[in-house]
Amino acid sequence: MSKFLSEPTHLAVVAARFSCGAPRVGAEQGPQALVDWGVFSDIQARTGYLCSFDSLSEKDTSRNSIESSQNLDANIYEMKKPHAVSLAAKRVSDCVYSHAREGRFVMTLGGDHSIGVGTVTGTARAVRERFDGADLSVLWIDAHADINTPQSSMSGRIHGMPVAFASGLAKSPSKGIFNWITKSHLINLKKFVYIGLRDVDKAEEAIIHQYGIKSFTMGDIRSDGIERIMDLALQYLGDDSPIHVSYDVDSLDPEYAPSTGFPIPGGLSLEEGIYISQRLYATKGLVAMDLVEVNPLIESSRLTTTLQSAASVMKAALGVGYEV
Ligand SMILES: [Mn+2]
Numbered sequence: 001m002s003k004f005l006s007e008p009t010h011l012a013v014v015a016a017r018f019s020c021g022a023p024r025v026g027a028e029q030g031p032q033a034l035v036d037w038g039v040f041s042d043i044q045a046r047t048g049y050l051c052s053f054d055s056l057s058e059k060d061t062s063r064n065s066i067e068s069s070q071n072l073d074a075n076i077y078e079m080k081k082p083h084a085v086s087l088a089a090k091r092v093s094d095c096v097y098s099h100a101r102e103g104r105f106v107m108t109l110g111g112d113h114s115i116g117v118g119t120v121t122g123t124a125r126a127v128r129e130r131f132d133g134a135d136l137s138v139l140w141i142d143a144h145a146d147i148n149t150p151q152s153s154m155s156g157r158i159h160g161m162p163v164a165f166a167s168g169l170a171k172s173p174s175k176g177i178f179n180w181i182t183k184s185h186l187i188n189l190k191k192f193v194y195i196g197l198r199d200v201d202k203a204e205e206a207i208i209h210q211y212g213i214k215s216f217t218m219g220d221i222r223s224d225g226i227e228r229i230m231d232l233a234l235q236y237l238g239d240d241s242p243i244h245v246s247y248d249v250d251s252l253d254p255e256y257a258p259s260t261g262f263p264i265p266g267g268l269s270l271e272e273g274i275y276i277s278q279r280l281y282a283t284k285g286l287v288a289m290d291l292v293e294v295n296p297l298i299e300s301s302r303l304t305t306t307l308q309s310a311a312s313v314m315k316a317a318l319g320v321g322y323e324v
Contacts (some may be wrong), residue, residue, distance in 0.1 A: 001280030002105065002242070002285060002286055002287050003284045003285065004036055004103070004127075004131075004242040004285060004287050005103050005104065005287060006102070006103025007103050007104045008048075008103075008118065009048045009049055009106075009223060009301060010050060010052065010055070010102075010104040011040075011049040011051045011052070011100075011104070011105050011107060012051075012052050012054065012099035012104045012106045012108070012120075013035075013040060013051050013053050013054070013107050013108075013109065014054045014095050014096060014099070014106060014108040014109065015031035015032070015035070015054065015055040015056065015057075015090065015109050015188070016031065016054065016055065016056055016088070016092045016108050016109060016110050016111035016118070016292075017029070017030075017031050017032070017055065017056060017057035017058075018057065018058060018066065018088040018092075018110070018111045018112065018114070018115055018205070019089075019111045019112050019295075020058065020084040020085050020113065020115070020158075021081070021113065021114025021115070021147065021157060021159035021259055022080045022112035022113075022157060022159045022293075023080075023084045023155070023157055023261070024261060024282070024295075024297075025294045025297065026261070026295035026297030026298060027110060027111055027112040027261065027292075027293055028057065028058070028111060028295065029112070029151055029214075029295070029296045029297065030109060030110055030111060030292070030293070030295060030296065031055070031100075031109035031111065031301065032308060033296045033307060034109050034291070034294065034307060034311065035053075035263075036262070036299070036316075037110075037175055037304075037308075037311055039307075039308040039310075039311040039314060039315065040076075041254045041314065042311070042320070043218075043314075043318055043320060045163070046188070046315075047318060047319065047320060049105075051097075052267065054095050056088070056091050056095060057121075058084065060287070063200075064228045064256050067152075069245055072259070072317065073214065075156065075171070076294060078150070078153060078155075078156030079150045079153070079156050079158060079161075079173065079177075080155075080156045080157055080158065081144040081158070082173070082175075082177045082281075083175075083176075083177065084174070085114045085158040085183040085187040086178045086180070086275070088114070088115065088118070089113055089114060089117040089118035089162075089165075089178070090118065090180045091100065091114060091118070092108065092111075092115045092117075092118025092119055092122065093117070093118035093119070093121045093122040093125075093180070093185065093262055094118075094122065094206050095118075095122065096108060096118060096119050096288065096303060097122035097125050097135055098122075098125070098287060099125050099181075100122060100123045100125075100126030100127070100130075100131065100205060100287065101125075101126040101129065101203075104195050105247065105286075105287060105288065105289075105293070105318075106119075106122075106123065106142070106287070106289075106316075107288070107290075108289070108291075108292075108312065108319075109289045109290075109292075109294075109324070110290060110291065110292030110293060110294070111292055111293075112159040112211040112261070112292065112293060113142070113146055113159040113160075113162055113246075113248055113292045113293055114157075114158040114159040114161070114162055115162075115253065115290070116140075116146065116162035116163070116166065116290060116292065117162045117165045117166050117178070117181075117248050117305060118162075119244070119246060119288065119290045120136065120162075120166045120187050120244055120246060120264065121166050121185035121187070122185075123136055123180060123244045124166075124184075124186065124187050124244075124322075125184045125185050127241070127242050127287070128184055129184075129271060129284075129317065131241075131242070133240060134239060134241055134242075135187070135188040135190075135191045136187060136188075136191065136202075136243075136244055137185050137191045137192075137193075137237040137241045137242065137243045137244070137282070138190075138191065138192045138241055138243070138244050138245075138246065138248065139193050139195060139233065139237075139239070139244075139245045139246070139276075140163060140192065140193070140194050140195070141193075141194075141195045141196050141245060141246070141247045141248060141251045141273075141276060142195075142197065142246075142250065142251050143196060143197065143198050143199050143206075143218075143248065143250045143251055143262070143264040143267055144196065144199050144200065144206075144248070144250070144264075145163065145197055145200045145201070145204040145208060145263065146160055146161065146163050146248075147161070147163040147164050147169070147204050147207050147208065147213075147237070148161050148164050148201060148204055149161065149169065149170040149203075149207075150170060152175050152201070152203035152204070152207070152253035153203075154201065155207060159293075160167075162210065163192075165181065166176050166181075166185075166186065166187050167186060167187050167188070167192070168181070168183075168186045169189070169207070169211070169222045175291060184296055187211075188207065189211050190212075190239060190287055191241065192213060192214065192306040193215070193216070193233045193236060193237060194208075194213065194214070194215035194217075194266055195215075195216045195218055195221075195229065195246055195251070195276065196217075196218060196221070196251035196267065197215055197217045197218065197232060198217060198218040198219075198264055198266055198267065198299045199214070199264045199266070200217075200259055200260070205265075209221060210218035211307060214233070214236050215231045216232070218266055218267065218268075218287055219248065221268070221272065225235065226268075226272045226275050226276065227275070228235060228273070230276060230279040234283060234311075239283060239285060241286045242286075242287040242288075243280060243286045243287065243288075244286075244287065244288040244289070245276075245277075245286065245288070245289050245290070245317065246289075246290040246292070247277075247289060247290060247291050247292070247313060247314075248292050248293050248307070249293050249310050250262055250264065250267070250293055250296050251267050251268050251273065252267050252270060252273050252309055252313075253265065253266065253268060253269060254267065256268075256269070256270040256273070256305065256306075256308070256309040257294075257305070257306045257309050258298070258299035258302045258305060258306055259294060259295055259296060259297075259298045259299045259302060259303045259305075259306035260294060260295055260298060260306065260309075261293060261295050261298065262293075262295045265287075270309050270312060273312070273313045274312050274313055274316045274321075275294060276311050276313070277313045277314070277315075277316035277317035278316045278317075280317055281316065281317055281318065281319045287316065291301045291310050291313070291319050292316055294306055294307070294310055303304050
């Protein structure tokens with residue numbers, strides 16, 4: 001249980017059923033697949049948690065977004081579906097915030113990683129309110145850096161940009177896109193750590209270098225070991241602020257998580273992925289987690305492998321199973 005939670009037995013599960021930030025559909029079905037897999041019944045049976053469920057999707061959203069999900073959602077720079085993604089992320093942010101401000105652990109299921117603009121901003125805003133303006137610590141576990149700006153992105157897909165928008169590094173480009181993000185929502189890149197990177201664009205490398213963002217690549221993990229890397233990551237973040245982990249399932253090696261949009265070889269072993277979660281649980285500072293980019297339409301015959309891996313890292317972060 002986290003030392004920063006005031007409702008420590010309430011696990012708020014947010015199903016963010018969106019794939020508008022990715023080039024192909026399917027990730028919107030990730031949350032249901034995880035719930036059907038039984039991960040939350042298992043968590044409730046093995047911990048003191050009681051789960052609540054919020055389900056957000058494009059289908060039950062306002063007229064504004066239905067229009068925007070059709071052809072009216074013109075590209076801005078090369079950004080694809082900017083209105084739909086901005087609106088989806090705002091709904092996720094408001095929902096995460098509404099639970100986090102009550103001091104509940106929030107577990108958001110993606111969905112493509114563009115929903116990460118919503119999750120970390122929702123938690124960051126709640127933490128500022130609850131802890132006298134304190135900044136949230138964020139761990140971004142991912143094969144990719146997701147820090148392109150609309151100007152630097154080659155694909156225009158917003159699931160490659162969430163860190164840039166959530167940190168304020170990318171500004172609202174125009175026409176109301178992401179202009180719901182205020183100063184109170186922003187994450188601080190000095191309290192941010194990457195783990196697992198192995199497919200980073202040149203422009204992203206330049207941004208990471210320019211802003212001095214702490215990053216541990218797969219190369220670092222292979223040379224130093226995951227134990228040492230977690231020591232360094234947690235030391236860097238300190239133990240005085242709440243932690244949000246945004247866990248992209250593609251951080252895991254495709255052997256363990258094949259059902260995802262952009263699998264990259266040479267990833268974390270399942271054991272390493274679980275170890276990261278265990279270390280986060282052991283800090284007693286974890287207040288929110290995202291598990292994103294499970295796509296049941298990709299490598300469907302191996303979906304159960306992906307779900308099992310995703311469930312393992314989620315459960316370990318909540319203290320299910322053996323501790324470090
Ligand atoms: Mn990602």
